[in-house]
Amino acid sequence: MNARTAEPASGMATGLVRIEQPQARVEGVPFQADWFDAVDVNLSAVERRTATLGARRSVKKEWQAAWLVKAIQCIDLTTLAGDDTPGRVQRLCAKARHPLRDDLVEALGLTGRRLTTGAVCVYPTMVRTAVKALEGSGIPVASVATGFPAGLTPLEQRLAEIRYAVGEGAEEIDIVITRAHALTGNWQALYDEISLMREACGNAHMKAILATGELKTLTNVYRASMVAMMAGSDFIKTSTGMEGVNATLPVSLVMVRAIRDFLERTGQRVGFKPAGGIRAAKDALAWLILMKEELGRDWLDPDMFRFGASALLSDIERQLEHFVTGRYSSTDRHGMA
Numbered sequence: 001m002n003a004r005t006a007e008p009a010s011g012m013a014t015g016l017v018r019i020e021q022p023q024a025r026v027e028g029v030p031f032q033a034d035w036f037d038a039v040d041v042n043l044s045a046v047e048r049r050t051a052t053l054g055a056r057r058s059v060k061k062e063w064q065a066a067w068l069v070k071a072i073q074c075i076d077l078t079t080l081a082g083d084d085t086p087g088r089v090q091r092l093c094a095k096a097r098h099p100l101r102d103d104l105v106e107a108l109g110l111t112g113r114r115l116t117t118g119a120v121c122v123y124p125t126m127v128r129t130a131v132k133a134l135e136g137s138g139i140p141v142a143s144v145a146t147g148f149p150a151g152l153t154p155l156e157q158r159l160a161e162i163r164y165a166v167g168e169g170a171e172e173i174d175i176v177i178t179r180a181h182a183l184t185g186n187w188q189a190l191y192d193e194i195s196l197m198r199e200a201c202g203n204a205h206m207k208a209i210l211a212t213g214e215l216k217t218l219t220n221v222y223r224a225s226m227v228a229m230m231a232g233s234d235f236i237k238t239s240t241g242m243e244g245v246n247a248t249l250p251v252s253l254v255m256v257r258a259i260r261d262f263l264e265r266t267g268q269r270v271g272f273k274p275a276g277g278i279r280a281a282k283d284a285l286a287w288l289i290l291m292k293e294e295l296g297r298d299w300l301d302p303d304m305f306r307f308g309a310s311a312l313l314s315d316i317e318r319q320l321e322h323f324v325t326g327r328y329s330s331t332d333r334h335g336m337a
């Protein structure tokens with residue numbers, strides 16, 4: 001198997017190609033309410049479209065293994081817990097550098113290839129530890145900021161938190177939006193706030209977490225997506241992992257359609273990060289299929305697509321072990337941190 005292209009060992013093309021050029025920053029555009037005002041998302045049409053994704057188009061055997069390797073490369077391996085310690089973050093970073101056991105790497109024909117997760121995602125005070133633990137690996141550290149997960153601290157403090165995380169070495173910042181702006185239809189305020197956050201990020205790439213589980217309607221999800229992109233978000237992200245409902249396929253479909261619309265209007269390519277509750281390898285496959293069908297193969301690359309997940313890698317490793325050996329091991333053999 002070729003880890004760069006995610007082709008099976010046979011060399012048959014899967015259509016999963018890694019882009020070599022780093023993704024250019026999203027510039028954003030001035031606020032324009034008429035780009036989303038008239039949009040009204042049809043819930044049942046969205047549900048019909050997403051219902052087929054996991055079932056109808058499942059990928060099998062070596063193709064599945066290749067897609068799962070691709071999924072690993074797109075994981076923001078995450079720990080966001082009150083009891084995080086430097087030791088836990090260091091262990092997570094070791095896993096990010098070396099996500100699969102050596103015997104599996106060898107059996108998959110990946111020996112000597114670079115295989116890491118897309119990033120490691122932590123709280124701001126853990127950034128320095130993660131940066132040190134990942135030194136020389138080329139794996140970026142992503143930090144949540146802006147009063148994650150609720151985002152209800154004063155704006156100046158939220159902006160200062162971004163600057164702190166960037167100063168500690170974070171190359172990616174996952175901000176949370178003020179849900180109240182979306183819930184009250186104050187889209188201009190949302191745009192202004194995200195623009196300030198984008199500015200505070202400096203050269204760090206910014207992912208805007210919409211906390212879709214708290215936005216009430218898919219129409220709000222579409223509008224918030226569009227506003228976040230107008231304000232210069234490099235990625236839009238579904239959830240913090242702490243809402244009652246986190247990443248779902250219907251919400252993701254609405255967000256990727258917004259990304260498509262924004263691309264058509266501006267020529268700017270925005271990445272997508274579903275996050276929260278994605279724990280099973282088969283779910284990862286459904287999301288990869290969604291990306292390929294809706295946005296094309298350019299969005300099957302860590303520059304344009306990430307899973308925000310703390311436990312997904314364990315199940316992927318377990319499924320790859322099954323692919324290689326024909327047996328399932330217990331989940332505790334694939335610990336994270």
Ligand SMILES: O=C[C@H](O)COP(=O)(O)O
Nearest residue numbers: 240241276277308309310
């Ligand atoms: O951004 C990432 C999420 O917080 C991870 O959520 P999870 O622990 O449900 O995978």
